[in-house]
Amino acid sequence: MVQLTILKIAKYGPWTLSLGSDREHQLQMLQASLYKDVQKLFSEKNSLVFLNRADEFFAITNGLTLDDHVEIQKELAKNFDLKLSMSIGFAKTPFEANLKAHEGKKTENFLNKEHNIYGFVNGKSEQKVTIIHFDVENLTSKRQNTSPFEISSMIFKLYSKMAEFFLGKNSLTFFMGGDNFMVVSDESASKHAKEFIALAKKDLGVTLNGGIGTGKTAREAVKLATKSLDTIRQIRDSGKEKPEIYELSCF
Numbered sequence: 001m002v003q004l005t006i007l008k009i010a011k012y013g014p015w016t017l018s019l020g021s022d023r024e025h026q027l028q029m030l031q032a033s034l035y036k037d038v039q040k041l042f043s044e045k046n047s048l049v050f051l052n053r054a055d056e057f058f059a060i061t062n063g064l065t066l067d068d069h070v071e072i073q074k075e076l077a078k079n080f081d082l083k084l085s086m087s088i089g090f091a092k093t094p095f096e097a098n099l100k101a102h103e104g105k106k107t108e109n110f111l112n113k114e115h116n117i118y119g120f121v122n123g124k125s126e127q128k129v130t131i132i133h134f135d136v137e138n139l140t141s142k143r144q145n146t147s148p149f150e151i152s153s154m155i156f157k158l159y160s161k162m163a164e165f166f167l168g169k170n171s172l173t174f175f176m177g178g179d180n181f182m183v184v185s186d187e188s189a190s191k192h193a194k195e196f197i198a199l200a201k202k203d204l205g206v207t208l209n210g211g212i213g214t215g216k217t218a219r220e221a222v223k224l225a226t227k228s229l230d231t232i233r234q235i236r237d238s239g240k241e242k243p244e245i246y247e248l249s250c251f
């Protein structure tokens with residue numbers, strides 16, 4: 001079971017208008033500081049937060065209870081005038097957990113009205129999450145004869161293809177910066193990762209490495225996924241033939 005929490009700034013649209021038209025720099029600073037606090041508060045509870053269009057975040061919250069969410073809302077209220085809504089969902093796959101969270105908000109299924117928390121919470125019941133950390137092989141060499149903006153264009157094409165492919169596998173893809181992507185996956189991560197690595201090579205001429213991690217919490221899964229990716233690099237740098245994917249699990 002994967003549990004995720006969708007965080008959204010409440011009544012953000014009308015509030016942004018209240019700032020007048022010289023507002024973009026203020027909005028960017030607010031979004032960056034909000035992200036920093038949200039990542040800090042959730043990661044302290046062994047979750048991990050993924051940016052989704054800057055005014056919305058996806059936290060993978062395996063093992064977190066409703067009380068944990070209330071605690072985080074109270075902390076955020078100390079630092080920000082704006083309020084966040086939280087919608088929690090859990091399911092066998094990340095995409096279905098996202099649907100449950102969405103349904104909880106849409107049908108106003110309150111878990112805690114005072115703190116704007118909706119949805120369905122699994123808390124400390126059976127939890128398991130698999131995350132794939134993808135990284136482009138040797139992007140540094142591409143920088144020699146391709147300009148920064150053209151690199152970005154290629155990375156976003158790759159992001160678009162990856163998001164679409166993994167959505168078809170009930171999995172959620174996030175861009176982490178640089179040439180890094182993370183996919184919150186279902187249980188068939190290695191099969192799907194291999195398929196996508198072949199597709200990216202065929203359609204975009206991009207070589208990817210995929211580190212896979214399975215843990216009880218998001219932080220544990222991400223730690224193992226990144227360790228897997230670093231293991232691929234170590235094998236490559238030792239002169240041996242590198243595997244395309246590598247997998248570690250705490251189970």
Ligand SMILES: Nc1nc2c(ncn2[C@@H]2O[C@H](COP(=O)(O)OP(=O)(O)OP(=O)(O)O)[C@@H](O)[C@H]2O)c(=O)[nH]1
Pocket residue numbers: 135136137138139140141176177178179180226233
């Ligand atoms: N989010 C995130 N970004 C990273 C991480 N490691 C590196 N980066 C970013 O990715 C960029 C590219 O670095 P690398 O992927 O190490 O460089 P590379 O030339 O592609 O080398 P290899 O991936 O080892 O083939 C860096 O400039 C960082 O911005 C990571 O673990 N997480």
Ligand SMILES: [Mg+2]
Pocket residue numbers: 135136137138139179
């Ligand atoms: Mg790379």
